[in-house]
Every structure is written in structure tokens, then in C-alpha cells.
Amino acid sequence: MRRKRLQHHTDIFCDMFAGWKLVNDMRSLVELESGIIEFDFLNRTQKLNNAESKTDFNMFYEISEWFADDLKKHNIETEFIKEAKVKAEFKVEFTTGKMKSRTKGITELYLNLKSWILTDEKEYKSEKEETQEFHHIERKEKTLGNNV
16 A cells, blocks of 8 residues: 555645635535534535535535546555545634725635544555635726727
8 A cells, every 4th residue: 555645645635735726615614604614525425514505516526537537546455445525613603894995705615634544554645734815806897998
């Protein structure tokens, strides 16, 4: 078994969740406000607050596909892996911007991520804590001069 590669997977699970894949699910997270999401990449399940998730997270499929492709690419058989999961505790807070400011609001997303892969030989773990801010800015439309 390629131990360095499995540790790499646990690191990437957290990085992909908190990274650019997050933007596709931001609306769902804002609506949920807070909770715990768990993705099981072997059993292909998504849980929200320890129950089957009614929200279908796009990033689950992106991370799952990457993981499956990478295992094949490095000739790692899934039968040796007992668990492959990422768990994210999240909280969303929205602050309204000041009246005269172009910033109409700020969404803060707090993430506490843990991922692990379990084999017969070892457990590989990764943890990441992160806060992200998304500013909602009123954009002024540019007017074009009359070119008649």
C-alpha cells in the first residue's frame, strides 16, 4: 500500500472541501446556517447532522470522482481501505453592510474539517480549520457613451 499517497488523500479531502469546490455548495450552506456534514467516499453516502442528507452536495461528487480516479492511477485497490471520510463542522454568519458602503453584506463561513482513511495497517488523518469571508458588493453599471 502506498502510505504517502493515502495521507495525501486525507489532506486533499479537506483542501478540496474548503477550496474551490465549496463555491458550488455555498448557497446550501448559507441556507443550512450550521451543522455537521460527513462524506463517506467508499459507501458513497452524504450525512448531515448524523442523518442521511436531504441536501445533495456537488462537492461530494467532485471529491469522490477525484479519489476514485487517483486510486486507479496509483494502483491502490479499494478492498484494502476500510474507511475514507471527511467530516466538516460548519457555521455561517451574515453581517449587513453599512448603508453608504458598496459592501451590502458579508458572509462568514467557519469550517472545522477532519478527514481520515482507515486500512488494516494504519489510520491516516488530516485536520483543517478555516474561516472564509465572502463580500457582497454592489457593482455600479458602466454606461457607454452614445456612438451614433
